Amino acid sequence: MKILSIVGFGGQGKTTLAKAVYGHLKPRFECQAFVPVGQNPDIKKVFGDILIALDEQTYTRPKLLGLDENQLMGKLNEFVKEKRCLIVIDDIWDKKTWKLVRCALQESNCGSRLVITTRIYEVAAYADEAYKIQPLSHDNSEKLLYARIDDGEGKYFDSLSAETCERILKKCGGVPLAIKGAFLAEELPEEVGLLTQLVCLRAGHWDYSWIDELPEEVGLLTQLVCLRADDYAIRVPAGFIGKLTSLQELRISCRGKDAIIMQFVEELGLLKELRVLKITRICRSESIESALLESLGHLHNIQELQIGNYSLSKYRVSEAGSLSYCRHLRLLHLDRLVFSALPAWINSSLAPNLSYLDVQVVVVKDQDMETLAKLPELSCLILHLTGTKLVSVKLLAEGVGYFRKLRFLKILGSLIRFDVRGSECNSSRVPSNNTIMPGLESLEFGVHVRSLKDEKLQLGFDKMLGFQNLGTSSLQRVKAEVNCGGASTWDVEEAEAALEHAAAVHPKHPTLLTNRVESQYMISRYQEV
Template identity: 30%
Template sequence: MDLATGALGSLLSKLVELLADEYNRLKGLRKDVEFLESELRSMHAVLRKVAEVPRDQLDEQVRLWANEVRELSFNMEDVVDRFLVRVQGPDDRIKSSHKLKRLMKKMADLFTVGRTRHQIAHAIKDIKGQVEDVAARRDRYRINDIVVNPTATTTIDPRLLALYKDQKELVGIQEACSELINRLANGNNDVSTQELKILSIFGFGGLGKTTLAKAVYHGIKEQFECMAFVSVGRNPDLKKLVKNILFELDQKKYENFNEAGLDERQLIDELRGLIQNKRYIIVIDDIWDTPTWEIVKCAFVDSNRGSRIVTTTRIFEVAATANNFYKMEPLSDENSKELFRKRLFGGKCKYPYNQPTGLFEKILKKCGGVPLAIITIASVLAGKPCEEWPMVYNSIGFGYGDNKQVENTRKILLFSYYDLPWYLRTCLLYLSIYPEDYEIQKDILIWKWVAEDFVQEEPRRGLFEVGERYFNELVNRCMLQPLEGTDKSSIYGCRVHDMVLDMICLLSEEENFVRIFDREEPNTSSKVHPRRLATQKRVIEYDHLDNMHTAQVRSFNVTGCHIAAMPSRLGFQALRVLAIEDCTFMKDYAFHLENLGRLHQLRYLGLRETPISKLPKEIGELRFLQTIDLWECKNVEALPQSIILLRQLKCLRAGGAACKPISVPDGMGNLTSMEELWLRYVDKCPNFVQELGKLTELRNLNICIELPESWMCKTFVESLGNLQKIQVLSLHALNAKLSWEGYVPPPQLWHLTLTTVNARLPSWINSTLLPNLVHLEISLGDAMEAHDLVTLGEFPELLRLKRCGSDNDIPVVVGGNSFHKLRSCNMTAPLRFLPGAMPSLECLAFTVHVQPLKEANFDFDFGSLENLPCLREVSVFICCYPDKAEADKVEAAVRHAVHNHPNHPILHLTKLNDLAVTLMSTALALLLFT
């Protein structure tokens, strides 16, 4: 499903199912369904064509027709889905013990199915009539021929302004400019290095890539024989692009050059001939796709004369093709203030003296260090008295307003939006359900996309894996701001920049894609028929959906609210996603979860961080349910027995830090579609350790479990051996010494967290069996030895290593030529580094237990830190009990070593006394047990 075509994609597959199944028994229905399938395929093709055109460039008649088709497709799918639920009959997995009851039940089911088939026949004929009407309008108004509104395509590209900025207007790029010139010169302050170098500037729209490239270009162009600065754009004309390069390089020769008679190859040959044996610099600005760049790159001859090429792009894949790329970062707070003052006051005053408290900072926070955003808001506020600033700030966003600068900013953002493939546009617009600055969990977002049918099936790939690729594409196109863990080895979530959020909220509202409730709207709610509802960060004091028609609602999201009452009405006939997350409830709250069993279309149930205490047994009736998220629901102590009926369940999360022990029912092995299982922690469930081995589709297992008996330990390891699709394994075995004999891990495992009381590193943790391991966190019962570190140093892809051990851990020497890619290392004892060890390490954390190390004659010399060439950050915990004076010496030694490191890394140093150490140990123990 996507925004442009509505539910047509999924609807077509369901109509094919109708043709292939038993529904042919109804006389005349087959021909009607065949007509619908044929006509809808034609509409689907037209809407795909419409989707490629920006909304403001569409002919008005096309826009109206497309909206009508999209709404019709949703209505049709709702009808078909309700039929599919009813015609399949009740779930035969619930057995009756009485033969007569079973017979009566079967007869009633047959009657219901027959009646439903006749109802669907009438519904199909009604739908056919509506489709015929829509098709007639398409033909009558010649929709296929009228897509683009010619008057809307003659606008000037606002990015041209960046090429002609006065150097005095630039703020915060001097350091970046110097760095790029230095990179182009290989650090020699000149560009005489002979081989051709290609450098790409990569970043989000509005960060000033063009401005920076222009500054670099002007800074070094005098050192070259010929030079060119050309822009590509979203829809490049390759012949015109090459002609522009030729003209820039030699304006006199190519002033009247006619490229019409030449093809691309001939033009490229012309360019190669021109720059052969010359020293040139060429800037290719705003490249949007790799194929175009690969073709253009063929023209650039490397004559070994020190030539340079600089590109700018918003697309990571394009930047990655260069042999060097620079990721642009937002302006610092200080530079943001300077640019804002310069654009608003001409730089004459520091800040408006009579501004409301904190408004100046709020404005800059909204801009997020993006120069384009700062300039835009400054232009809106310019000339307005400070008393009006709050009103302007609250009423205007980057998707709204009639200011010229706002309009230009919107266009620049829309360039990125309309360059997205159709399936990514829908996924991006869906993020409008979240409030500003919200930290969005990646996995949860992907499961919502799956539940909404946004993710398209691909051969040999699961839906989650496809959705993860979508997420990565949006990050690589700078539409999402990735959130990395402290280890820098993985992305766990994202935020949406305010500029992008304003844009997608506006588009969602225009397309009736998401309806956002951020204020009370009693007078208009009854007139709104949205497909998705979102309520964000507000107090809900009553059932605010009572006056709204909700039969068509597919997604209901409540985020960060304070709730007096959950929706009690049973109007969500088409609901696929129900997410009530990060919410608190008033004293006399009403959950109304007893109605869950009647939401037959539900795919996603999210109740994370809410005070619910149990799920109703009726949840077993939700045969299409794919995700249940109860993470951090602290009052849930057991899962209902009926949960084992959910054969399509793919993701289950229950428990969390400080949650009560949770019991799971017998029969969990029935959930054979399960791909992701988080349980913290499982208690008093002896059958579960055996049933776990039946969940052979698991990719992600995060479990904290108590295994008090030896047979349970053995069975648990045997069950793990059956899970050969596991990619992420987080295992905390409490009070259990696991025997790993015979266990062979899946080779695709890339994330491993292991906490046991075993004394030694398991033999299966080695680079031969785990060639793809990226993240490793281990907590064992004994101290690490030198040969363990040698084993760990052989992992070819390891980026993050964390070792949680005892206070008896002693320093170990890290040999050279080890840990080639490691970026983050956290150890419970200091390490010594030989030259060549951990050459990519950026973040180092370790703990110094002063007393035991002193008794072991450790000399507290940290000079080997200088052997870490990429070190950027050091975190040290000094446990100083009982010798504070010795701890002071350790602190001085650490500070001296960090100060003398050539990178001058950031130092975070904490000294813990005996009380702090005790509290820290208690907290760690509590965390492990919860």
């Protein structure tokens, strides 16, 4: 199979060119497939998507569901041996993914063609031919910009000065996506409201300068799909966000009077098409936080939700029942919002696609951890727990794949000890077929030595700090922050020795990184005496 690569950095038009090539050549081939990959792909899904696109009659999602990676690769190999195929794999980000794709499609004697797009030159080099995409010339950039501004009759171009247009062209640097989708400028003139067909606006830090506020004319851009203004805190005008009902992506760092911020938060609920929402500097009072949660409950298409706050204040949330519909949610990161317990809507039924979760909870119970363990797509879990005491969590159901896709686990605050089917996870009595965290690669947690010692449980550090049965075939890295405050030198060293032992006896012998904090408050041997 002959391979052509299209290489260049983001926004240069690699995908657009690949689509044009695909559309032009597809009538000449028996079977065709155009499959996007992106960062951190599920390679099984990629192979499945290719097979379904090539022959949707033979291959369906239910039929492929039970096949592993090697079986899918085998089916692809067999298919391309007998058919003349045109396959486009768009946006490959790493060599590992590319090697697997190439291996699955390498055997073909029927004149098939494979086109890939990538921003990684090492990936592009593996192709038979590589085309390095070039920035647009100044003349072509100018034509593209004018076409975006012009409404078809040349009416809008006259409203923008030549100086403003030249500044836009200079900052876009010949990148088509920047010219087509964004108005990049050190300041946004009032004329921005005339760009009524604009679909993407980025306002913020650019070449060591940034805009201070959004003009109220931004509210006239009703076709806007993407608004990014999160490089620096930006003043927002009153009542503008509720008009942008076509928005699918909003990233913004807000500042302004509380009344304006409150109006902004309340109008967020009108953005029914929103898929991605990232807001910082927003929760400055409990009333604003409450209104924000209420608005979020109306965003039924939300896929990525990040709420940050640069202040040191934390706002206690008793319940987030308003976020009851989140079936499309894949990423959830809530900073400075502390839930009294795990929100009821975070479960496998209401959030089946949740893969990244970063949340702060006062108390975590057995049932909460079992609920998290059953989330089918969860791959990254970061838990901020209040307190420093040991929390023992029992997972009693048999035959359940606990945390089956989890790759990264970080627990801050309380230390969690998993007790599987009544046996501690670090005990040799745990059945060898237990399925807790089978794919875990990275584990991070804190150890408050004095608190663990004060528990006075009939457990030594070796049992409290064991992790031998987590990620038994996958664990690569363990990082433990050892808090020495109020603990004796002997106890700290004993805890560190227990961690080293746990890493040594783990089947994968993961790399162990320990870091002491508050060591200045550790009780020395002299003080003990």
